[in-house]
Amino acid sequence: MRIADWGSVAVFAAAVVGASIASAADLAVKAPVYKAPPVILSDWAGFYLGVHGSYGWGSTTFDGRPWLDAKPQGGLGGVQAGYNWQFGQVVAGVEGDFSWADIKESSVTSGILANLQTGVQFPLSREVKFDELATARARLGYAIFPGILAYATGGGAWGHSDATFSGGPVFASSSADGWGWSAGAGVEYKLTDHLLLRAEYLHYGFSSFNYNRSNIVPHTVTGTTDIDVARAGLSYKF
Numbered sequence: 001m002r003i004a005d006w007g008s009v010a011v012f013a014a015a016v017v018g019a020s021i022a023s024a025a026d027l028a029v030k031a032p033v034y035k036a037p038p039v040i041l042s043d044w045a046g047f048y049l050g051v052h053g054s055y056g057w058g059s060t061t062f063d064g065r066p067w068l069d070a071k072p073q074g075g076l077g078g079v080q081a082g083y084n085w086q087f088g089q090v091v092a093g094v095e096g097d098f099s100w101a102d103i104k105e106s107s108v109t110s111g112i113l114a115n116l117q118t119g120v121q122f123p124l125s126r127e128v129k130f131d132e133l134a135t136a137r138a139r140l141g142y143a144i145f146p147g148i149l150a151y152a153t154g155g156g157a158w159g160h161s162d163a164t165f166s167g168g169p170v171f172a173s174s175s176a177d178g179w180g181w182s183a184g185a186g187v188e189y190k191l192t193d194h195l196l197l198r199a200e201y202l203h204y205g206f207s208s209f210n211y212n213r214s215n216i217v218p219h220t221v222t223g224t225t226d227i228d229v230a231r232a233g234l235s236y237k238f
């Protein structure tokens with residue numbers, strides 16, 4: 001082969017080698033494409049049923065009779081049931097609950113009652129007790145972590161109360177039902193796919209409990225009540 005031909009072959013080979021090196025260099029500098037890991041959301045949707053235990057404290061103010069005012073406190077426990085709908089990380093739902101309670105205060109106040117003929121004064125004993133509470137509420141929450149839901153809640157409330165007043169010859173006992181509202185917030189944690197643990201705060205506001213049986217002396221007694229409850233609960237999601 002002539003020298004000119006060998007030269008052509010050499011030039012062609014150099015061009016091929018150079019192109020290969022350039023391609024390899026391009027491949028070496030290209031960064032890998034990063035894909036974010038998918039967000040794993042817990043399934044909060046569906047029906048649930050559970051139990052709760054809590055402690056409550058409050059205040060009752062009687063119209064025109066400050067000596068009857070009370071600051072009851074005590075424990076309560078009950079059941080709750082609800083349903084959730086989930087939209088991404090947003091969870092909306094409805095819930096109803098019922099609690100048996102022992103939130104009460106008893107006291108004795110001296111020199112309140114007096115015999116109008118003799119002027120002899122009697123101490124006044126009174127007990128105000130709330131033994132049943134219930135709510136029907138809406139809930140709106142956000143899954144801040146895959147297994148943790150923070151939520152706010154609000155709706156209507158009902159309560160049942162007993163009041164007893166006695167002193168000297170006077171004895172009066174009555175029961176009353178009150179309607180009002182309830183609002184609060186909580187955090188729920190998924191122990192498993194079906195077990196939900198919660199910590200919750202609720203405030204109950206009742207405009208009036210009318211203790212109006214005929215044996216109340218001298219006439220109907222009306223009380224306005226606020227109750228705060230801190231409770232823990234465990235639910236099973238079906």
